[in-house]
Amino acid sequence: MDQTIEAALGTAARLDRALGDPMDERNPASFRAAVTTDREGRFPQHLRDAAFSWGLGEYLTPAASGGRLRSLDHCLALFRVLARRDLTAASVIAAGFLAGLPVWQRGTPAQRQAVAALLRRHELLGLPLGETEQGADGSDGMDGADVIAAPRTDSLAESLAGAGPGWSLSGRTTLVGHDGHAAGTTLLARTGTGVTAFLLLREADRGGHWRSDPAYETHGLRGSALGRLTLSGFPAGPAEMVGPPGEGLETTARTLPVARLVVAGLALGGLDTCLRAVVAFTRSRRLYGAPILELEPVAVRLTDVYADLLIGEAVCHELCRVARTDPHRFPAASARVGDLVPELAGDGVESLAIVLGARAYCSTEHWHGIVEKMRRDVAVVTALSDFGDLPPAAPPDELPPDPFVLVPPELAWLGEHVPEGADDGDTLARVRALVREEGLPGPYAPRLLELLDRLAEIAPPGDAHLDAAAACASAWLRGRHRDDFHATGAWLLLCLRRIAVRLGDPQPADTGPRRRAMDRVELDHDERRLFSDIEVPLR
Amino acid sequence: MNRFPAAEELELALGDPHRPTGPLTFGAAMAGDHADRWPHGSLDRLRSWGYPAHLVPASLGGRLTSLEELLALGRVVARRDPTVAVIANSPWASGTPVWLAGTPEQQRDYADAVLRGQWMSLALTEFDKGADLLSSDLTARRVSGGYVLDGAKWVINNIRLARFVCLLVREPSMTGLRSLTLLLVDMERLPAGSYELLPRINTHGIRGADISGMRFLDAFVPSSAVLGRPGRGLDLTIRSLITIRTLVPGLSLGAFDTGLSCAFDALRYRRVRQGRAIDLPRVRAELAAADLDLRVAETLATCCVRILQHLPALAPIASAVAKYLVPHLAEQRLRRLAGVLGARYLLRQDHWYGVYDKLVRDARLFSLFDGSEPVVLSSLAAQVSCLTEPGADPRATDEVFRPSFTPRPYPSGLATLGTATDLDPVIAGLDGACAGLERGAGSARAAALLRQAGRDLLADARRDVDPRSEDGQAVGELYARTFAAVCLARSEPAHWLAAGVESLLRPGAPLRRETAESLFQDLAARHADHSALSLSRPV
Helix, strand or coil: CCHHHHHHHHHHHHHHHHCCCCCCCCCCCCHHHHHHHHHCCCCCHHHHHHHHHHCHHHHCCEHHHCCCECCHHHHHHHHHHHHHHCHHHHHHHHHHHHHHHHHHHHCCHHHHHHHHHHHHCCCCEEEECHHHHCCCCCCCCCCCCCCCCCCCHHHCCECCCCCCCCEEEEEEEEEECHHHCCCEEEEEEECCCCEEEEEEEHHHCCCCCEEEEEEECECCCHHHCEEEEEEEEEEECCCCEECCCCCHHHHHHCCHHHHHHHHHHHHHHHHHHHHHHHHHHHHHCEECCEEHHHCHHHHHHHHHHHHHHHHHHHHHHHHHHHHHHCHHHHHHHHHHHCCHHHHHHHHHHHHHHHHHCHHHHECCCHHHHHHHHHHHHHHHHHHHHCCCCCCCCCCHHHCCCCHHHCCHHHHHHHCCCCCCCCCCCCHHHHHHHHHHHHCCCCCCHHHHHHHHHHHHHHCCCCCHHHHHHHHHHHHHHHHCCCCHHHHCCHHHHHHHHHHHHHCCCCCCCCHHHHHHHHHHHHHHHHCCECCCCCCCECC | CCCCHHHHHHHHHHCCCCCCCCCCCHHHHHHHHHCCCCCHHHHHHHHHHCHHHHHCEHHHCCCECCHHHHHHHHHHHHHHCHHHHHHHHHHHHHCHHHHHHCCHHHHHHHHHHHHCCCEEEEECCCCCCCCCHHHCCCEEEEECCEEEEEEEEEEEECCCCEEEEEEEEECCCCCHHHCEEEEEEECCCCCCCCEEECCCCCECCCCCCCEEEEEEEEEEEEHHHEECCCCCHHHHHHHHHHHHHHHHHHHHHHHHHHHHHHHHHHHHHCEECCEEHHHCHHHHHHHHHHHHHHHHHHHHHHHHHHHHHHCHHHHHHHHHHHHHHHHHHHHHHHHHHHHHHHHHHHECCCHHHHHHHHHHHHHHHHCCCCCCHHHHHHHHHHHHHHHHCCCCCHHHHHHHHCCCCCCCCCCCCHHHCCCCCCCCHHHHCHHHHHHHHHHCCCCHHHHHHHHHHHHHHHHHHCCCCCCCCHHHHHHHHHHHHHHHHHHHHHCCCCCCHHHHHHHHHCCCCCCCHHHHHHHHHHHHHHHHCCCCCCCCCCC
């Protein structure tokens, strides 16, 4: 058991309960409200307000700055339960969190206080999404500003001649933020000697230097409204600089590993709701005289998606654990495996939509059409970690040094630092040895050993699926005494066989573990729990 | 010589889809989609061009003789707006029972109405009944001189606007497979007060279409409304669906054409790091793989339409293969390309009026209606055992694979449609297709894969497979992919055929680098030449 993860999910469960029943049509945090606001292109303000009223702002503020954020596990869990309601609201809040990361990582105490104060007032920073300006008009883009895979890079503010260290920032960018009314932003500006990161607060504008133009309309995440920000001589000095001058690219690049994790959490939340909606549908919908859940292909789809969700969760939790215990490894681990989770979620939602059939396509049908909204949103939420580059991201050895151990006192919110030597090593080998030496109750040990050997054969070195398999193995090792599903190895078998199938290797049906998984899916559904390896009660 | 002069003429007549306004432009498509608006302007433009005549067999006063040309016409329209294409082609599709089994008077009345530009409906489905047509609740009691109808149909295109409705009803006095009858209901003769139109159903894609339902309240229709013979409605419905399923791929191809072209154009302008996105190997590989799938889908759609007219006894198989694979390939590729587009995919007002997202949403419908993926795969699995029957002659399909193909005028020759055959001359030609591949340079791997697929399929044919099981779904998919691969291998030689066979039989496997680059260069050349992304394209 990982107490930090469990504590984080416990906090998330409290947020979910505070938001009320998503099936209650009168609830402004309901699925119906999510679909309605989306169709009308409005931002789900009510959900944001409800989350902040509960105290979300505190959990987005590091403890060192007076908040309650102590680990990435909390970010992951909170964004996951928010996203299960409405990916639009969750994404905008997540974008605001990501925009603040450079400040928590490299900002001055005054800057941190300023951002903390914003969050206390339930305000958010906008996240620059630079590349939208270029290409639309067929131009070749802005020279030099698009040289790095980060959202702020070509968000462009040109430095002006200023006396001493002062600048006047001009340029235009696109902000992910509510209706173009972001309370501020962190962006990059070319400062002559290089590119420098700045924290700009809208309230500091005294002379019309900050202008929000009408937002872009978007397809997915319709209500999130990408706003266009134009700076015209916005004054900035050392007080606005985040990190040393000329190191802006390094500063913002350091947010990328966290961004991947946050996006993964959002995708998991969306997938949770889709699975929940489809399970309910398959139990009530009858075909040929029986619930369609009893049709084998339907049950197989559901258990495959459940396995994908468990794999995605294991990957995310492992990343959080690495960030806590071995921060130097975090950027590389995030780069290798972070993009796999949205991919798993996207495939899962697509598969579920086939089960719903026409119901998914009608926007007023089953659960008000939330599945189709999630389907669209999950497909585009990855844009939050799309920093103007295209995957695969920079190779791990090109990533900047890990940000989380440079100044430990300021970054205590990332959690306890475990001494060196705590690395698990080859987790899959540990599982193999354990199963061989100790065996497992029940019939699955031989099959599990066969699968472990097979994975080693079929997965190309460095493939993200190997990391995912190791993450599942790690989760299983920590929780294998939890219940019969885990103790027999059925849980791990379910996940590993799914990984093998995703690697293109056909696998036997493994009906036993699948049946157990289906029982678990129905139990989680009936007990109103998050689809998770850990029991998380929901509303 | 252009095989489809009418399609070419239509393409030219409709003009540039990039114009800011006007019928059948991307701008109009997006405006209509945003407002859930029936596309009056675009449909009027098609009517003034003479589109309705192409939906009516020449023997009844129209210009329709070749379904391959109808496929091309639908594709031309779907490239600009799949919503318009669905509506515009619906009078033909709704009338398939009339074309196949109507009396001369029914055919004349229906054809005249289509030629006048009136709308029609095919009403088969009911709420909560899905593919289980035999459980229909809409009943038709026999009374003197006709029937009295009670019950409702649901999710029916155009039903609120229709002049004629082909309506599937259940006769309570009959049981089993002979309990269903198809009626041609003339809405102008239906007594007022004997029916009610149900509210319009909002959908996530094809948003401009008028989809709703209809409830009959002791509605009288005369005996002369029966299509075919009483009690043979299921058989006629199946024959009609076989025809429709074969033509649906044209709409998928149109959406796929524009989606690929749009993505190519967007990525051509997009800057990443210090270059163009389109210069990244991964992006080139994705575009090349999409182009390959488009060519595969196009070839398959063409073969299957030809089979429908030339070998209608094989059409139950061919239509299921086309209906499964073509929409599937289009949908999957559009989704993958959305991932490559990244943040740009979010924007509604951006590149090409933001039409990409609409294409993704609209294309999803094509795998749903008139036979969802699980339904058509089950139907294929049910036929697999026939592959063990001796006597299938591959030469029967020679005509289908010739570059020039002249069918008998539609709908003559379709009388045998739906009469299940135990012989599959396409699969029977597998060995010859492999030998043909082996004669080509660099095609040995494709040939080996195809031979193996044939062996696997034959092994499946000898097993007892439940078509509705997960195993049955897998067998159905293998049948579809093998059938398609043989079609490809026997088609007109092209440099990409072997790669196409491999991609069908090893879905998801990356293309070889030289193949990808070759396909990409070809795509780029066609894009630069402003030619349509199609083999049998109208210019």
